[in-house]
Amino acid sequence: MPRKIIVFGNQKGGTGKSTLAMHLVVSLLFKNYRVATVDVDARQGTFSRYIENREGSKKNAPEILMPDHTALFESGLDSASASEKENFERISELLGSLTDYDFVVIDTPGNDNSLSRIAHSFSDVIITPMNESFIDLDLLVRIRELDANDLKPSIYAEMVWNQKKERAIRDKMSIDWIVLINRMSSMMSKNRQALEKVLGALSKRIGFRSATGFKERVIFRELFLSGLTLLDKNIAGAQTSLSHIAARHELNDLLKSLNISGKDDD
Ligand SMILES: Nc1ncnc2c1ncn2[C@@H]1O[C@H](COP(=O)(O)OP(=O)(O)OP(=O)(O)O)[C@@H](O)[C@H]1O
Numbered sequence: 062m063p064r065k066i067i068v069f070g071n072q073k074g075g076t077g078k079s080t081l082a083m084h085l086v087v088s089l090l091f092k093n094y095r096v097a098t099v100d101v102d103a104r105q106g107t108f109s110r111y112i113e114n115r116e117g118s119k120k121n122a123p124e125i126l127m128p129d130h131t132a133l134f135e136s137g138l139d140s141a142s143a144s145e146k147e148n149f150e151r152i153s154e155l156l157g158s159l160t161d162y163d164f165v166v167i168d169t170p171g172n173d174n175s176l177s178r179i180a181h182s183f184s185d186v187i188i189t190p191m192n193e194s195f196i197d198l199d200l201l202v203r204i205r206e207l208d209a210n211d212l213k214p215s216i217y218a219e220m221v222w223n224q225k226k227e228r229a230i231r232d233k234m235s236i237d238w239i240v241l242i243n244r245m246s247s248m249m250s251k252n253r254q255a256l257e258k259v260l261g262a263l264s265k266r267i268g269f270r271s272a273t274g275f276k277e278r279v280i281f282r283e284l285f286l287s288g289l290t291l292l293d294k295n296i297a298g299a300q301t302s303l304s305h306i307a308a309r310h311e312l313n314d315l316l317k318s319l320n321i322s323g324k325d326d327d
């Protein structure tokens with residue numbers, strides 16, 4: 062199986078990129094894959110902190126599975142072109158050193174910068190979580206309520222298109238773009254129905270596919286300080302509840318939409 066680079070991206074902040082990146086990483090580790098992680102949002106460093114906290118827990122529980130992590134900072138050079146060049150070198154050098162892994166999972170910031178753009182251009186898959194809101198949708202595509210044909214890609218969609226072009230020129234490979242709703246309310250609402258309908262209608266035209274999303278669940282946020290996830294629940298000593306089982310299903314659905322099965326099931 063060739064190595065797969067998965068980038069979590071959305072220029073909207075706080076949509077769940079770091080949280081879902083961490084949960085995907087742990088799911089992959091539990092399936093016996095070799096996983097490297099890269100934080101290109103190193104200034105904020107949520108992903109790095111999550112992994113650092115996990116490293117702390119591992120001191121008392123050596124069986125905890127870890128990815129190999131790198132925090133990658135943006136170039137501090139003054140000239141835009143020099144810093145773009147340095148960022149490109151930093152990413153390509155790092156990815157060149159991670160060829161022995163099955164997956165490289167990259168977390169990016171909720172804003173636009175050159176390091177993040179370049180990371181997107183190296184991806185095989187981009188996963189974009191968005192919240193259950195037309196404001197979040199507006200950052201992907203601008204549509205008018207009365208005319209779904211009157212649409213225009215927004216800045217993030219344009220950025221993804223540009224990086225798809227970059228990748229195609231560089232190595233003739235394509236990037237699979239997945240959009241999913243995160244922090245869904247537990248009840249199906251008219252708002253979500255409308256949002257899912259619009260997403261379905263737009264996906265072909267904007268060039269992404271939709272995947273099952275994640276509900277708003279305490280378990281997705283309560284284990285940050287220990288660096289653990291619901292998959293580590295035995296270690297965390299958490300009680301299994303229906304919500305945890307449903308959360309596992311959501312994670313499994315994400316793996317399925319990425320065509321990932323267990324390494325041993327291959
Ligand atoms: N499914 C979920 N259920 C409950 N809380 C969630 C869920 N997903 C994310 N969160 C919470 O939402 C907040 C934002 O999540 P996170 O930091 O992962 O987003 P982000 O997209 O990485 O943000 P940024 O753009 O700032 O990097 C955090 O408080 C996180 O704990």
Ligand SMILES: [Mg+2]
Binds near residue numbers: 108168
């Ligand atoms: Mg983040």
